[in-house]
Amino acid sequence: AQSVSQHNHHVILSEAASLELGCNYSYGGTVNLFWYVQYPGQHLQLLLKYFSGDPLVKGIKGFEAEFIKSKFSFNLRKPSVQWSDTAEYFCAVNNFNKFYFGSGTKLNVKP
Amino acid sequence: GAGVSQSPSNKVTEKGKDVELRCDPISGHTALYWYRQSLGQGLEFLIYFQGNSAPDKSGLPSDRFSAERTGGSVSSLTILRTQQEDSAVYLCASSSTSLGTTEAFFGQGTRLTVV
Secondary structure (H helix, E strand, O other): OOOEEOOOOEEEEEOOOOEEEOOEEOOOOOOEEEEEEEOOOOOOEEEEEEOOOOOEEEOHHHOEEEEEHHHOEEEEEEOOOOHHHOEEEEEEEEEOOEEEEOOOEEEEEEO | OOOOEEEOOEEEEOOOOOEEEEEEOOOOOOEEEEEEEOOOOOEEEEEEEEOOEEEEOOOOOOOOEEEEEOOOOOEEEEEOOOOHHHOEEEEEEEEOOEOEOOOOEEOOOEEEEEO
16 A cells, blocks of 8 residues: 655753754655654644755755655754644655645754 | 735544634646644645646545645635544645755744643
8 A cells, every 4th residue: 555654753862962863754656755844833834855966955944855765755854842742744746736745753852 | 915825723523523724825836735744643644736637645544634726826725524633733834846846945834722
């Protein structure tokens, strides 16, 4: 079955710690990849996206993600998190115009 | 409009009543999606529209759920005879597919509570 897997459901970090959230997908062929973020009380917003080209993509607020085709992965990273990064993060794949989302990772950054 | 607009933002209804949720996508976006977000769960796909057609409605949980889109714009999601398990946040998103798919833009959602 087609799926998007986020292995970390809840992550707790201290400020300035490095972050890596895993995302794996099971679709073959060409896919478009996304990370969305949902801050408390707010709607889902795009963090970054990958369509083609350089597999290392940079997004807003210092986030980046690397597409590794051989591993079907699109992990999200940030070298130094801030308290304001506390949010829920969703990985998504677009395949044939349909967006498939992972179950989300709740990030709690302690000040 | 400037963004995806959903109404109402909150809805409390009694079990057994029908509800209609509305989504007004970004102007010009041909694709429209409905998702459901339950507490502690991810985003559950419900239905996808391309224009007024729904090529994929595989995510609708039961025949109590239906959706339509008119004029290639506004969409409504109707839930008949609501049940407590229908309580969730219902999210609408739209995207442009004219030059290949772009990202999905989400509305604020409708929080449905069935009591």
